[in-house]
Amino acid sequence: MENDKQLFEKLFRANRDRVFRLCCLYTGDTDQRKDLMQDIFIRVWENLSSYRGEAAMSTWIYRIALNTCLTHVRSLKRGLQTRLMPDGFDVLETEPPAGTEPSIEHLIRCINLLEPSERTIIGLYLEDLPQREIADILGISEANVRVKIHRIKQRLSEIAAEQFPQIRQAAV
Structure with missing residues (x-):
C-alpha cells in the first residue's frame, strides 16, 4: 500500500x-x-x-x-x-495573464473555436507528444494523427484569418 x-x-x-x-x-x-x-x-x-x-x-x-x-x-x-x-470553452480569463504574448493569446482564442476532438489533438501536439503516443492515447493510427494535425493546422489558419484580419494585413 x-x-x-x-x-x-x-x-x-x-x-x-x-x-x-x-x-x-x-x-x-x-x-x-x-x-x-x-x-x-x-x-x-x-x-x-x-x-x-x-x-x-x-x-x-x-x-x-x-x-x-x-x-x-x-x-x-x-x-x-x-x-x-x-x-468556445474560452480558456483565457477575462484578462490574459500579464506579459502574455499577443500571438499566444490569438492562438489560444483560435484553438477555443475548434471542435473538442480537434482541441484534444492539437493540445497533445502542442505538448510535444510524439505522434505514436498521440495515436496510442486516441486509439487511432499514426498516419491518421498526421492527417488530422495537418487539417487542424489548416483550420487554425482559416480561423486566425477570420478572427484576426489585422494580423494578416500587418504581415503583408
Whole structure:
C-alpha cells in the first residue's frame, strides 16, 4: 500500500501540469478545472492496480484524463450541469495573464473555436507528444494523427484569418 502511495505521488507530480493543460482545453472555469483534476487523479488512484503496461504510464494517465474531460463535456451538453460553459470553452480569463504574448493569446482564442476532438489533438501536439503516443492515447493510427494535425493546422489558419484580419494585413 505504501509503495502504491509513493508511486501515485510520483505519477501525480510528473503528470499534473500536462493534465492541467488538457483540462484547460475543456473548461475556462477555474473551479471546474480543479474538479476535473481531482476526478482524473482519483480515477488514476482507483485504477492503478489495473494498469497493464501496454503503453507508457503517462499515456495511460493522459487517456484517463481525456476520457474524464470528454465525459465532462458530454454531461454539460446534456444539461446535467447547472452552469453551462460559454461557446468556445474560452480558456483565457477575462484578462490574459500579464506579459502574455499577443500571438499566444490569438492562438489560444483560435484553438477555443475548434471542435473538442480537434482541441484534444492539437493540445497533445502542442505538448510535444510524439505522434505514436498521440495515436496510442486516441486509439487511432499514426498516419491518421498526421492527417488530422495537418487539417487542424489548416483550420487554425482559416480561423486566425477570420478572427484576426489585422494580423494578416500587418504581415503583408
